Amino acid sequence: MTAQSPEPSPRPAPPGALRASHDDREAVVERLRDAAAEGRIDFEELDARLEQALKARTHAELTPLTADLPEVPGPGSRPPLLLKGGLYGTSRGPGRWDVPGHVIAHGGVGGVRLDFTRAECRLEEILVEAHGETAGVTVVIPDGWTADTSGMDPGFGGLTDKTTPDRLPGTPLIRLTGSGGMAGVVIRHPNRRERRKLQANPAQG
Structure with missing residues (x-):
């Protein structure tokens, strides 16, 4: 009886396929x-490329559409921004600032305020590690940005989440972790006073 030769195993598809x-x-x-x-x-070229992107079936069809565009930096490409409230408190924003993929905030005795309303950000996700400690941490995000607070330990001070789930296309997700400590952590959209100030100074740097 003649032994049958094993069938060749299928070759993996090339990455572009x-x-x-x-x-x-x-x-x-x-x-x-x-x-x-x-x-x-x-915008004419944008429309043409968007049409090709939506019809693309393989990675080989998608790759040329962004091949001449600069790479978007990933969250791990920059060191974390560390903010410490210390005795007198500290803040970042609401002026324009370049957001890294990871922000660490320790409320300390003076507290920390982290305001993203005028931030420059092209990231899909930002990890904010907030520790309320004695004075707390407040995080303010623009309308259209959303937050995931499921990884947050409320501690004694608690977590106050006043954000809405309506995320606009192209906006980042704030992934909030850490602990509320004694004073707690608040994440919210701008209040009325802050909105008036933003409207009065739309081009503020």
Whole structure:
């Protein structure tokens, strides 16, 4: 009886031939929109590339659409921003500032205020590690940004989350972790006074 030779195992598909997911296409769409907003491509070209991105079936079809655009820095490419409230407190914002992917805030005795309302941010997600300690930490995010507070330990001071779940396309998710400590942690959108100030000074640096 003649032994049958084993059938050859199927070869893995080349990386570019892999099927693209909905998330893969959406990531390219967001990157193209950002590039248009930055003036890197005009709106006519944006429309053409968006159409190709939405019809793309493989990574090989998606890759050329962003090949001439600069890489978007990932959350791990920059060191964390460390803020310590100390005795007198500290803050970052509401003026324009460049947001890293990881922010660590220790309320200390003076407290920390972290205001993203005028921040420059192209990240999809920002990790904010907040420790309320004695004076607490307040985080203010623009309308359209959302927060995930499921990883937060409320501690004695508690967690106050006044954000809405309505996330606008292209905006980051704030992933809040840490502990409320004695004074607690608050995350919210701008209040009435802050909104009036933002409207009165729309181009404030």
